[in-house]
Amino acid sequence: MGKCIIIGKFNEDQVLEEYAQKIPSPSNRVDFASLHLFPAIVSEFGGVDNMDTELMNLKNRRVVVIGGGVAGSLLAKSLQFHADVTLLDPKEYFEIPWASLRAMVEPSFAEGSVINHRDYLTNGRIITSRAINVTDKEVLTAEGRALVYDYLVIATGHLYSVPRTRTERLSQYETENEKIRSAGSILIIGGGPTGVELTGEIAVDFPEKEVTLVHNGSRLMQFIGPKASNKTLDWLRSKRVEVKLEQSVNLNSVSDGSRTYQTSAGETIEADCHFLCTGSPLGSAWLKETFLKDKLDIHGRLMVDKNLRVKDHSNIFAIGILPIFQQLWPNFGKPSQHHQSFGNKTLLREESVESLAEKALLGLNINNYKPKEIKQGYPAQKHAEVVATNLKLLMGGGKESKMATYEPQSMKAIVSVSLGRREAVAQLPFTTTIGHIPGMIKSRDLFVGKTRKRIGLDPHIVHE
Ligand SMILES: Cc1cc2nc3c(=O)[nH]c(=O)nc-3n(C[C@H](O)[C@H](O)[C@H](O)COP(=O)(O)OP(=O)(O)OC[C@H]3O[C@@H](n4cnc5c(N)ncnc54)[C@H](O)[C@@H]3O)c2cc1C
The missing domain is CATH 3.50.50.100 (FAD/NAD(P)-binding domain)
Structure with a gap:
C-alpha cells in the first residue's frame, strides 16, 4: 500500500510530516512510538525500517518549483515534508497580490501580506534568483546555479519588477x-x-x-x-x-x-x-529559448494536459496563470471546433470574442465551447492543490491513471x-x-x- 493511502486512511499527515522531518535519527522513533496511531501507521509500512526507507525515498525526490507567487508558494509549502523541495524566486518573499493596492494607502497592511518564503517554507530550499534556462534534467538560474530535478513545476505567473527583500x-x-x-x-x-x-x-x-x-x-x-x-x-x-x-x-x-x-x-x-x-507581461519569456519552447502558445502560455502536466512531459507541471488547458491547445481536436476564421486569420476561440453572449450575437457556433479560465488567485491555488496531490501520488509510486484531473473554472x-x-x-x-x-x-x-x-x-x- 502506498503512503498517500495511508495518510488518507489515518488522516495523520501531521504525524508523518513530523516523522519525516526527524529521520534519519533513530532516537526519534522512541518519541513517535508513543503516539497512539503510530504503531498502526508503522504496520502499514511493514515495520519501522521500511517506513524509514520509504520516507527517505520520498524525501529524496527532488521537486523544483519555479516562481514563488500565489500558486508556486502554496505548492512548495504543501510538498515540503513529502519531497526535497527547492523554491526558486527572484525575491525573498511571497506577496499576496490583491493586498498590494491597500498597502499603498496603508503601508502597515503589507506587514501581513508580504511574507518571507522562509516563514511558511520551513523545510525546503529557497534560492533567490531567476530561472533563465531549463533542460530535461535541470534548471539554470541567473546566478549560474544548476538545480537538478526529478519533478519540475513552472509557476512564473507574471513578471513584476519588485525589490528583492x-x-x-x-x-x-x-x-x-x-x-x-x-x-x-x-x-x-x-x-x-x-x-x-x-x-x-x-x-x-x-x-x-x-x-x-x-x-x-x-x-x-x-x-x-x-x-x-x-x-x-x-x-x-x-x-x-x-x-x-x-x-x-x-x-x-x-x-x-x-x-x-x-x-x-x-x-x-x-x-x-x-x-x-x-x-504586467507573463513570466514565460525565458522559456522561449528552451526545450519547452514548442509547448508555448503565441501568448506565452504553457500547454498542459488535464493533470496539469506540460504537454508530452510526464514530470513537468505548470500552474497558476501560465497554463493553457488542453481544450484550447492549438490544433487540439477538430480545428473547426476550436478555431474560428476571421478573414485570413485563424484565432483560438477564446481570443476571438470576449464572451459567449457576444459570440452568439455574431452568429458563431458556441456548441462545445470551452471558455478560458479567469486569471485569478483562486484557480491558481486550486492548480497547486491538484499538482501537490499528483506529485504525492507519483512520488509514492502511484499509477498515472489515478492522477487528479483539473477542470478549468468557468469564466462565469x-x-x-x-x-x-x-x-x-x-x-x-x-x-x-x-x-x-x-x-x-x-x-x-x-x-x-x-x-x-x-x-x-x-x-x-x-x-x-
Ligand atoms: C494588483 C493585483 C490585484 C489582483 N487582485 C486579485 C483579486 O482581487 N482576486 C484574485 O483572485 N486575483 C487577483 N489578482 C490576480 C492574481 O494575483 C493572479 O491570478 C495570481 O497571482 C496568479 O498566480 P501565479 O502563481 O500564477 O503568479 P504570480 O502570483 O504572479 O507569481 C509568479 C511568481 O513567479 C516569479 N517569477 C517570474 N519569473 C520568474 C523566473 N524567471 N524565475 C523564477 N521566478 C519567477 C515571480 O517573482 C512571482 O513570485 C490580482 C493581481 C494583481 C497584480
Whole structure:
C-alpha cells in the first residue's frame, strides 16, 4: 500500500510530516512510538525500517518549483515534508497580490501580506534568483546555479519588477504612500481591476484628492460584464473621480517633474503624480529559448494536459496563470471546433470574442465551447492543490491513471473587485451587485487572513 493511502486512511499527515522531518535519527522513533496511531501507521509500512526507507525515498525526490507567487508558494509549502523541495524566486518573499493596492494607502497592511518564503517554507530550499534556462534534467538560474530535478513545476505567473527583500518592499510602500499623501491630484493609467482598485482605495481614503482614471477601452474592467463595468463607473464618479474612456496617455512625452500629461484624444491632464496600472507581461519569456519552447502558445502560455502536466512531459507541471488547458491547445481536436476564421486569420476561440453572449450575437457556433479560465488567485491555488496531490501520488509510486484531473473554472465564476475599504462590485452567476454587501466579503481584509492560513500562518496579523 502506498503512503498517500495511508495518510488518507489515518488522516495523520501531521504525524508523518513530523516523522519525516526527524529521520534519519533513530532516537526519534522512541518519541513517535508513543503516539497512539503510530504503531498502526508503522504496520502499514511493514515495520519501522521500511517506513524509514520509504520516507527517505520520498524525501529524496527532488521537486523544483519555479516562481514563488500565489500558486508556486502554496505548492512548495504543501510538498515540503513529502519531497526535497527547492523554491526558486527572484525575491525573498511571497506577496499576496490583491493586498498590494491597500498597502499603498496603508503601508502597515503589507506587514501581513508580504511574507518571507522562509516563514511558511520551513523545510525546503529557497534560492533567490531567476530561472533563465531549463533542460530535461535541470534548471539554470541567473546566478549560474544548476538545480537538478526529478519533478519540475513552472509557476512564473507574471513578471513584476519588485525589490528583492521584504524590508525593501515594505519601504517601497512607505514611499508610494508618501507620493499619494503629498499629491493634490493623481492620474491613474489603466482601468483594469488593478487601476480600478487603486482608484477606489485612494478615493475612499483621500477624498480630498483630485483623481483621474484614464482607460483605453470602451468600458472599465473588460474581463467582466458590462453591468459590472457600468456600476463601477457610476460608483467612481460618485466619488468625484474623473474617468476618461477610450484614451491612452503618452508617457514618452512626459518629462521628469512635469505635471502635464497628453492623452491620445488630444486632452491635457494636470496631475502631481501618476500610477501605471496597465498590467504586467507573463513570466514565460525565458522559456522561449528552451526545450519547452514548442509547448508555448503565441501568448506565452504553457500547454498542459488535464493533470496539469506540460504537454508530452510526464514530470513537468505548470500552474497558476501560465497554463493553457488542453481544450484550447492549438490544433487540439477538430480545428473547426476550436478555431474560428476571421478573414485570413485563424484565432483560438477564446481570443476571438470576449464572451459567449457576444459570440452568439455574431452568429458563431458556441456548441462545445470551452471558455478560458479567469486569471485569478483562486484557480491558481486550486492548480497547486491538484499538482501537490499528483506529485504525492507519483512520488509514492502511484499509477498515472489515478492522477487528479483539473477542470478549468468557468469564466462565469464569481468575480469581486474591491472599491475601497467597505464596498465592492461583485459579478455572480445570475446577478451583479455593488456596495457594502459584496464589500463585507472581500474589502475589509482582502482575504489576507485566509491566504495566510492557507500557507499555514497565523491569519490574525492583519491590521484592522
Ligand atoms: C494588483 C493585483 C490585484 C489582483 N487582485 C486579485 C483579486 O482581487 N482576486 C484574485 O483572485 N486575483 C487577483 N489578482 C490576480 C492574481 O494575483 C493572479 O491570478 C495570481 O497571482 C496568479 O498566480 P501565479 O502563481 O500564477 O503568479 P504570480 O502570483 O504572479 O507569481 C509568479 C511568481 O513567479 C516569479 N517569477 C517570474 N519569473 C520568474 C523566473 N524567471 N524565475 C523564477 N521566478 C519567477 C515571480 O517573482 C512571482 O513570485 C490580482 C493581481 C494583481 C497584480
